[in-house]
Amino acid sequence: MNGKQNGRKKPWGALLLWGALSLGLYAVVFLKGDAVQGFIAEGGVGKAAIVVAVAIIFSLVHGNFTGAFFEALGIRAKGR
Amino acid sequence: MGPKEVLELTPFMLVFLPTLGFLGGLLSGFIGSGGAFVLTPGMMSAGVPGAVAVASNMCHKFPKALVGAMKRAKLGHVDVFLGLVMGLSATAGVQVGVKIQKWINQVWGAAGSNLYVSTIFVLVLLTVGLIVLRDAYRSKNQQVVVVEPGKLAQKVQKFRIPPMLSFPVAKSKVSFWITVPLGFATGLLAATIAVGGFIGVPAMMYILGASSFVASGTELVIAFVMGLTGTLSWAYSGYVDLRLALLILFGSLFGVQLGAIGTSYVKDYMIKLVMALVMLIVMVSRLVSIPVYLRDLGKLALAPSTAELLKNLSFAIMCLALVVSGVIILGAIAKGRRAARTEELRGISVEVPQQP
DSSP states (O other), rough: OOOOOOOEEEEHHHHHHHHHHHHHHHHHHHHHHHHHHHHHTTHHHHHHHHHHHHHHHHHHHHHHHHHHHHHTTOOOOOOO | OOOOOOOOOHHHHHHHHHHHHHHHHHHHHHHHHOOOOHHHHHHTTTTHHHHHHHHHHHHHHHHEEEHHHHHHHTTTTTOOOHHHHHHHHHHHHHHHHHHHHHHHHHHHHEEEEHHHHHHHHHHHHHHHHHHHHHHHHHHHHHHOOOOOOOOOHHHHHHHOOOOEEOOOTTTTTEEHHHHHHHHHHHHHHHHHSSSSSHHHHHHHHHSSOOOOOHHHHHHHHHHHHHHHHHHHHHHHTOOOHHHHHHHHHHHHHHHHHHHHHHHSSOOOHHHHHHHHHHHHHHHHHHHHHHHHHHHHTTTTOHHHHHHHHHHHHHHHHHHHHHHHHHHHOOOHHOOOOOOOOHHHHHHHHHHHHHHH
């Protein structure tokens, strides 16, 4: 790690953006949890595709948030 | 309870699942695999039916692997082509493995099937775990890091029946006729012992000649492919509980990022050491539950209270595996960051006198 890396700008904007989006997604699924689960539990090709799509959207949005979270804390991979 | 009924989420699940998810994610980000062995029984102990627990665990696995693979790819630890070839062959292996499982279930019943799975689990994890542990110990004591593949991998690479597959990141060129059957065999075993990564990572290291960094990073691509196909199959039957999967994912996406960051602070042997320790602790956990299956088959007399104690002990040991690995990984990150800061300060102090 060098000085330039340490002085890297903290991604506060990205943290807030991805954090708000992630919170929004979790709020939708958990406030409407029973309805969402009732719908998914019917099974079938369409519902399976929806489950996969939702999981990927969550992983990208929440994954970007957790990435920005550690970056903001200054915990980042050491350059090899 | 059938899959069509909506499970009630308890406050315990809201805290327990993201916590287990974090620890499992930390391990996955670091060694490419792990967490599944404790998440499924963990969910079942919280009142989730077995099939829903397996399905929801699968549904959290592939998005977590996706995020982990993206992070590890930035560190140069992922051979996407190798991951796809191994992942697709392993998926085919799982299909055959599931059929064998069903046949054993029909012939020996649930208790017999449990005993069979546990015996294979203990034998495989004990053997592979000891090989990885010995290798970790040897690597630790080496003054110079050996980048050449091992003897077995060198022999495998001499087998040149076309088509030959080139894996640029793994720095390996292996025949299709070795790679695909190897992937298939890992899938076959994964269907039995449900921890595919414990087979896939050592197979890539010792048979295909990948480093522990590339093998553990590439395992995340395999986990993505296998998790995706598994989720499609379970979700088609309506068994995935999206809320449970997303609760685990909430914690595991923090963990997987941190685990991936951790690999940049450690030496090669550390990944092997964590993997070997987890495999051996989980093996002991399963060993402890074998008397219960023997009792269920009528081969051993065991008081109900003893059986219950053994079951709880088995789960506690599994949790211990996650905690031990978590402590080692977080400790390695903290140590690595301290060393990096010291290096940086030394750099500054050397630079100052050189200035005019």
